[in-house]
Amino acid sequence: MATPENTTEKGFLKAKSPQVTSTPGQPQRSFFMAQITLRILAIAFTVAAIPLMVTAKEPVSFIGLSIAPRYSQSSAMKFLLGADATVCAFSVLSLLFLWALNRSGSQTTSYFLLFLHDMVMTVLMISGCAAATAVGYLSKYGQREAFWNPFCSYVSKFCHQMLISTVLSYLAFFCYLALNILAAYELMSQATE
Numbered sequence: 509m510a511t512p513e514n515t516t517e518k519g520f521l522k523a524k525s526p527q528v529t530s531t532p533g534q535p536q537r538s539f540f541m542a543q544i545t546l547r548i549l550a551i552a553f554t555v556a557a558i559p560l561m562v563t564a565k566e567p568v569s570f571i572g573l574s575i576a577p578r579y580s581q582s583s584a585m586k587f588l589l590g591a592d593a594t595v596c597a598f599s600v601l602s603l604l605f606l607w608a609l610n611r612s613g614s615q616t617t618s619y620f621l622l623f624l625h626d627m628v629m630t631v632l633m634i635s636g637c638a639a640a641t642a643v644g645y646l647s648k649y650g651q652r653e654a655f656w657n658p659f660c661s662y663v664s665k666f667c668h669q670m671l672i673s674t675v676l677s678y679l680a681f682f683c684y685l686a687l688n689i690l691a692a693y694e695l696m697s698q699a700t701e
Contacts (some may be wrong), residue, residue: 539694540610543687547599552685554596557676561589564669568662584596584639591636592677595629603615623691630688633681640674
């Protein structure tokens with residue numbers, strides 16, 4: 509039989525759910541820990557990508573000419589290196605901001621600023637990754653119509669290092685994409701409170 513505490517206003521039975529003992533700050537704490545983890549991962553991925561790109565070189569002799577491809581010969585790779593360095597530095601600063609935000613309490617304006625920061629870092633990372641991917645693709649496969657011959661078969665070690673660096677940068681991008689989703693969710697949940 510339905511008791512008053514088990515029914516809604518229209519008389520339908522409410523489903524009883526098991527009581528979960530959670531403290532009011534538990535969702536906030538898990539949000540904070542996810543933010544810290546993703547930012548540390550983004551820092552780790554960019555820190556790993558930078559030296560891989562900078563140290564990538566493979567001298568090769570071709571028809572009596574000695575060439576040594578380096579990242580600095582491609583504006584797209586220089587842009588990705590700059591994006592990695594910028595995202596790494598701003599990720600460290602955002603960790604400090606997040607720590608201060610957690611100590612001061614929940615403030616919608618602060619979360620919005622964090623969301624904007626994450627959005628800018630995401631756009632910066634994807635633009636650097638996209639530029640490097642385009643150059644990497646042309647280096648690997650060439651473009652016969654434009655007489656751009658592939659050269660990764662001559663300098664495979666160099667191309668492999670650049671590929672790993674670009675993949676690490678993409679992983680940093682995915683960390684920031686997840687941070688954007690978390691920040692948007694947090695802002696939405698604060699707006700409904």
